[in-house]
Amino acid sequence: MIYLKTEDEIELLRESGHIVAKALAEVAKHIKPGVSTKDLDEVAEAYIRSCNAIPSFLNYNGFPGTLCTSINDVVVHGIPGREQVLKEGDVVSVDCGAYINGYHGDSAYTFRVGEVSDEVTQLLITTKASLYKGIEQAVEGKRVGDIGHAVQDYCQRRGYTVVRELVGHGVGRNLHESPDVPNAGKRGSGVQLKSGMVIAIEPMINMGRRNVVIENDGWTVRTLDRKPSAHFEHTVAIRSNGEADILTSFDYIKEVLRDRFI
Numbered sequence: 001m002i003y004l005k006t007e008d009e010i011e012l013l014r015e016s017g018h019i020v021a022k023a024l025a026e027v028a029k030h031i032k033p034g035v036s037t038k039d040l041d042e043v044a045e046a047y048i049r050s051c052n053a054i055p056s057f058l059n060y061n062g063f064p065g066t067l068c069t070s071i072n073d074v075v076v077h078g079i080p081g082r083e084q085v086l087k088e089g090d091v092v093s094v095d096c097g098a099y100i101n102g103y104h105g106d107s108a109y110t111f112r113v114g115e116v117s118d119e120v121t122q123l124l125i126t127t128k129a130s131l132y133k134g135i136e137q138a139v140e141g142k143r144v145g146d147i148g149h150a151v152q153d154y155c156q157r158r159g160y161t162v163v164r165e166l167v168g169h170g171v172g173r174n175l176h177e178s179p180d181v182p183n184a185g186k187r188g189s190g191v192q193l194k195s196g197m198v199i200a201i202e203p204m205i206n207m208g209r210r211n212v213v214i215e216n217d218g219w220t221v222r223t224l225d226r227k228p229s230a231h232f233e234h235t236v237a238i239r240s241n242g243e244a245d246i247l248t249s250f251d252y253i254k255e256v257l258r259d260r261f262i
Ligand code: MG
Pocket: 095, 096, 097, 106, 107, 108, 202, 233
């Protein structure tokens, strides 16, 4: 069952997306060597609650954090922890959700901690660019396979691999709704996009092989070959005017990172 949102509902989703965007920017201010992922989690939770919103991920199927914080070879769903301290050269994917007025927002950004190798920086640049390649396809009449194909083609041409076990999703009154939005696929295949659909597009791209494993904590998804992975995500509304409507934003992160923004 795919819920098509009204204009009013899309504006409420935009509010949720705005809070997530600002929460990620608050986190961006604190990313540096020596900071724990638990510290980042507390920053995000305090910001979200100051907006009278609720962290979407906290207690979702028992998840213990406001953020998913996924360092280096962790792809997604890393659990924030006091003992997990960022160090120079790390990259950390920060995934955040906020719930207000009955609707969720969902967005993720992979940050660099201090100076990061050119090789890993290039992985981040490519993954982020692939998100926008996917978003270009997120318009009425296209299909989810067009999004997946655009992401996959862009990344594989540059020598990276696409994680298949985890996918984007519909967003609305529930954090995860239909349809699934895979990051790989065939052009013209899958569910057709209709005006009023709201989806999260979230490429998870690996430097090495595409295979992943889940740690014993039941959450942490890690690359099998332990090579780095990157993850960027926007929540997007499907429109009939041929242009995707992005409900989350990296603009506030850009204001914080300035010339370090990639
Ligand atoms: Mg997310």
